[in-house]
Amino acid sequence: xxxxxxxxxxxxxxxxxxxxxxxxxxxxxxxxxxxxxxxxxxxxxxxxxxxxxxxxxxxxxxxxxxxxxxxxxxxxxxxxxxxxxxxx
Amino acid sequence: xxxxxxxxxxxxxxxxxxxxxxxxxxxxxxxxxxxxxxxxxxxxxxxxxxxxxxxxxxxxxxxxxxxxxxxxxxxxxxxxxxxxxxxxxxxxxxxxxxxxxxxxxxxxxxxxxxxxxxxxxxxxxxxxxxxxxxxxxxxxxxxxxxxxxxxxxxxxxxxxxxxxxxxxxxxxxxxxxxxxxxxxxxxxxxxxxxxxxxxxxxxxxxxxxxxxxxxxxxxxxxxxxxxxxxxxxxxxxxxxxxxxxxxxxxxxxxxxxxxxxxxxxxxxxxxxxxxxxxxxxxxxxxxxxxxxxxxxxxxxxxxxxxxxxxxxxxxxxxxxxxxxxxxxxxxxxxxxxxxxxxxxxxxxxxxxxxxxxxxxxxxxxxxxxxxxxxxxxxxxxxxxxxxxxxxxxxxxxxxxxxxxxxxxxxxxxxxxxxxxxxxxxxxxxxxxxxxxxxxxxxxxxxxxxxxxxxxxxxxxxxxxxxxxxxxxxxxxxxxxxxxxxxxxxxxxxxxxxxx
Numbered sequence: 001x002x003x004x005x006x007x008x009x010x011x012x013x014x015x016x017x018x019x020x021x022x023x024x025x026x027x028x029x030x031x032x033x034x035x036x037x038x039x040x041x042x043x044x045x046x047x048x049x050x051x052x053x054x055x056x057x058x059x060x061x062x063x064x065x066x067x068x069x070x071x072x073x074x075x076x077x078x079x080x081x082x083x084x085x086x087x088x
Numbered sequence: 089x090x091x092x093x094x095x096x097x098x099x100x101x102x103x104x105x106x107x108x109x110x111x112x113x114x115x116x117x118x119x120x121x122x123x124x125x126x127x128x129x130x131x132x133x134x135x136x137x138x139x140x141x142x143x144x145x146x147x148x149x150x151x152x153x154x155x156x157x158x159x160x161x162x163x164x165x166x167x168x169x170x171x172x173x174x175x176x177x178x179x180x181x182x183x184x185x186x187x188x189x190x191x192x193x194x195x196x197x198x199x200x201x202x203x204x205x206x207x208x209x210x211x212x213x214x215x216x217x218x219x220x221x222x223x224x225x226x227x228x229x230x231x232x233x234x235x236x237x238x239x240x241x242x243x244x245x246x247x248x249x250x251x252x253x254x255x256x257x258x259x260x261x262x263x264x265x266x267x268x269x270x271x272x273x274x275x276x277x278x279x280x281x282x283x284x285x286x287x288x289x290x291x292x293x294x295x296x297x298x299x300x301x302x303x304x305x306x307x308x309x310x311x312x313x314x315x316x317x318x319x320x321x322x323x324x325x326x327x328x329x330x331x332x333x334x335x336x337x338x339x340x341x342x343x344x345x346x347x348x349x350x351x352x353x354x355x356x357x358x359x360x361x362x363x364x365x366x367x368x369x370x371x372x373x374x375x376x377x378x379x380x381x382x383x384x385x386x387x388x389x390x391x392x393x394x395x396x397x398x399x400x401x402x403x404x405x406x407x408x409x410x411x412x413x414x415x416x417x418x419x420x421x422x423x424x425x426x427x428x429x430x431x432x433x434x435x436x437x438x439x440x441x442x443x444x445x446x447x448x449x450x451x452x453x454x455x456x457x458x459x460x461x462x463x464x465x466x467x468x469x470x471x472x473x474x475x476x477x478x479x480x481x482x483x484x485x486x487x488x489x490x491x492x493x494x495x496x497x498x499x500x501x502x503x504x505x506x507x508x509x510x511x512x513x514x515x516x517x518x519x520x521x522x523x524x525x526x527x528x529x530x531x532x533x534x535x536x537x538x539x540x541x542x543x544x545x546x547x548x549x550x551x552x553x554x555x556x557x558x559x560x561x562x563x564x565x566x567x568x569x570x571x572x573x574x575x576x577x578x579x580x581x582x583x584x585x586x587x
Binding site (some may be wrong): 002015016037038040041044045069070071072073085 | 282461488489490491493552553554555557559
């Protein structure tokens, strides 16, 4: 499993992008915090994209905060992956 | 009795001309009364509970006059007013206050954004608001269906006799087109200015005006016109603009006599810039451009690419400068612009109009009034008027921005019926309304334009974004969509503000 040792950030707050922050946490779970301009319409799909990426990267003991400005799934996945790598 | 559209909307091929008599031109020995203070003004106009007052929006987000009057109305405790404003902007916070405390119980307008739009969307206005079009507003006033008791006209300059001009003064805004119907048909007309001097040109004659009040400032010039209007730098937007002009050319519109209108949005302006190149290349001269006039159109006109500009509203300083100096840059009223029963209305003479959309559906209905969450974000303005009048109404938009697709199954609110919309140009292809099947075949055969169906665009968008969850509004109806012929096109429900 991959456990963050520092804060990793990726992405921007421009339209169509998102900013992802991965931080170490004290337990063995991954907590996702999502803020999104399209949460009412696509909240579940965005959370799934984040969760899937974290699982694929075998992330544990982390808080993943995503501030989404309407990014598409491939952008979200790429930003999460980069932020996770930067936190390890 | 509040203002309300009654007849349901039905598409009409044409409207037979009607005339709407006004009495003011025949006024004799008329003198405009100068008042020195708000107290003296309100003593004269005798504003009563339940009356209808009106404002124009040429000072746009710099307007100080509506707030000044509504603050005074709140102070005096006058209740249950209807505000008929040609448009409402974020600066109009006093109107939002007046709505929340029932001093104002209905708004009739062609566009609203900011605090007032939020108050209405959240169900805080006692009676349903009526969302009009610019041409429909003129028709409703001239036909006396919308009876204005007192019109407050912000005038950038006034002479001592009481004639009004939009072209002088520190808050100069050019054309006063949206205030003309109010001036001729309201029972009482109050002109408010910060500049009294001899006029070079009269936009509204003194015979319309009953009282004049001088104040320190009618508005902040910085909010009235933008110094420059800017064309999008986004390569995707520019590519859409280029394809749009190619479509106009392939459909046979780029020829001498072309009449054209475009909005001031980034992509719409880019279409004008692309058209500029194309007209030069083909050595073609258009007959006129109309609408809200921008510097981009003024440039084309001054280089001889259009013979005339018909201007109901100047969008920037270069349009204001041009209307003052160019004889063929002609100020028109909202009725001459878009009243369907006005035999000379400009929109009926348009070949092509370029318009935006926040949503467009499989039937080509367009929404520019609400967001997907049913919250009011704007309104028709001249959208529905020009789409009806023009031979070819083209919607330009990116297919997806910020995960929201412009193409949807069914628009949240109908601003402009699909009966009057002809094409959609996006970065994923061009859709043509099925009524133009011959044109579509011709375009497929003779051009390399990327023709797609609306359904194909919807499928692409759903693949990119995922299928959106539907957002249900509350039950209460907060606004009525009034079509330009004063029929009822759609309704807007209260938005769910827990989202």
